[in-house]
Amino acid sequence: MKWVVATMNVSAITRTLRAVRSMGRLFAIISIAALLFLFATGLMGLAQHKWFAASSTSMKGAAASLSVSFFMDMLAMELPQLQGKINTSTFSPKNTVSFLVRYMLGIHPADPRSLLASELPGMRSETSALLYSGHATQATDYPADFTPPPDAFRPSDSQAAIQPPPATAMPPEQPQTGTTPAVPAQDTASKEPQIFIYHSHNRESFLPELKSKGITSPDLAYDADVNVTLVGKRLKEKVEALGIPALQSTPDYPSSVKSFNYAKSYAYSAVTVKEAMAQHKQLGMIFDIHRDSLNRDKTTVRIGDKDYAQVYFVVGKKNAGWEKNSEFASKIHSKLESKMPGISKGVYGKASNGNAEYNQSLSPNSILLEIGGPYNSLEEMYRTADLLAEIIAEMQMDAVKANAPVGSVK
Structure with missing residues (x-):
């Protein structure tokens, strides 16, 4: 009979088991550390609006x-x-x-x-993103805000003014899309304004209106007299014609602010908004109206036989309560989509760095509007302003009928 003798290296097996246990402990430590890191990062992201880093x-x-x-x-x-x-x-x-x-x-x-x-989720406001899209939304056509060159603010602006086209000289005939019929203008002078319109970049202008000054570069499409404040004026007049008291502020920051710095434009306009809110307690909707910096084919749509300036609603995600502002913007965007598809390019959320607060923390019903671009004419801008006025007035009237607080949106 043959015997089979098996030998066992106990010490080698012991060393292997110890190595496995050591690796297991190391893996467990790394896993716990990773989970703690992710948890801490999430908490830091949720609290990021309190930091200035x-x-x-x-x-x-x-x-x-x-x-x-x-x-x-x-x-x-x-x-x-x-x-x-x-x-x-x-x-x-x-x-x-x-x-x-x-x-x-x-x-x-x-x-x-x-x-x-x-x-x-706590870090999502770090990323700029499209929040609500529309018929005209393109994946790469995001709002553009470029810092103008120093020579864009010409000293002679206020001395060589050209006459802007009067708002009443352009009566665009709106297509039959179920627009709200205008009501007789009311005596709004004695009423507290409910809509506030202002312009952080008040000199943003339009090349078609600057031909007489010889300005052909979009980088230089800035003017002290013919600028985006005229679009705000048109919006104000149309809103008031529909029975809603409105207020517009049009300070020329480059000439009125000592040592003007374009990068601080929103700090200057924040003072304007706070003063208006302190003086007029019933202000509900607040609009900062700009014009975009994109090319004409990305800021214009032809509907029927007329060209309209397109609009982007911009939400600043640096504002801790930006979701409420986004909801407010989405309601106007949806109504504009229903009334005239192709005008709205959607609601865009700007990342939480830089200027991306846009004074919107002052009110949940505050939004930035990018209407048209440097290649649009005032006539095209006015057409879009008229449509926005109808929607804004309609929303405000609905809030009043529902016995909601003035300026609230249902």
Whole structure:
């Protein structure tokens, strides 16, 4: 009979078991640490509106993703004179890959928070995004707000004014879309205004109206006299013609603010809004009216035989209560879609960095309107303002009929 003898290396097995236990403990520690990190990050995201630390945002557009040096390098490829002024090229493998990742995935390789923002609810306000879309919404046509060059604010603006087209000279015939019939204008002078209109960038103007001044560049489409405040005036007049008292504020910040800084425009206009709210307690709806900076084909729609300036509703997600402002904007957007599809380009939420508060924390019924662009005419802007006036007046009248507080929206 043969015996089979088996030997067992007990010490080796013991070492293996100890190694497995050590790896298990290490895995458990890493897992717990990761969970704690995600939990802490979520809490930090929920409390971020109380902090003043700089935040990052995912860049969705190609232009927004490129730095100045990137553009300079692109120009240097065509202009040899610039090549000697650029020491290092941004077209390195590292920069190129970083740009592609940011543009296609919306993730900043140098900032892990941009990856977490898409997964953690508390950090969603870090990312600009389309909140409500419409018939005219295009995936890449987001509102653009460019800082004008220093020479855009010309000293001679107030001395060489041109006469703007009078609001009454353009009586656009609205298509039959069930628009609210105008009611006789009431004596609104003795009534407290319920609608407030102002302009943080009050000099934003329109190239068709600046031909007599020889201005042809959209970068220079700014004027002290013929500007977006005329659109606000038109909106105010139409709202009042429908029986709703309104108030417009039109200070020229570049000339009235000492050491004017364009980057602080919303700080200047915040004072305007606070003063108006303190003096007029019944103000309910507040509109900051701008014009966008995009090309004409992205700011204009033809309906019937007329061209209309399109409008984007912009919500500042730096405001802790931005969801309420978004809901308010969506109601106007929906009514505009029903009345005239193609005018509204949707509701866009700007990320919580930079200026993205837009004074909207002062009222849940406050919204920024980007109407048209530098290539639109005042006539096209007025047509859209008339449609907005009908919707605003209708919403306010409905609130009054429902015995709701003045300015509230149901």
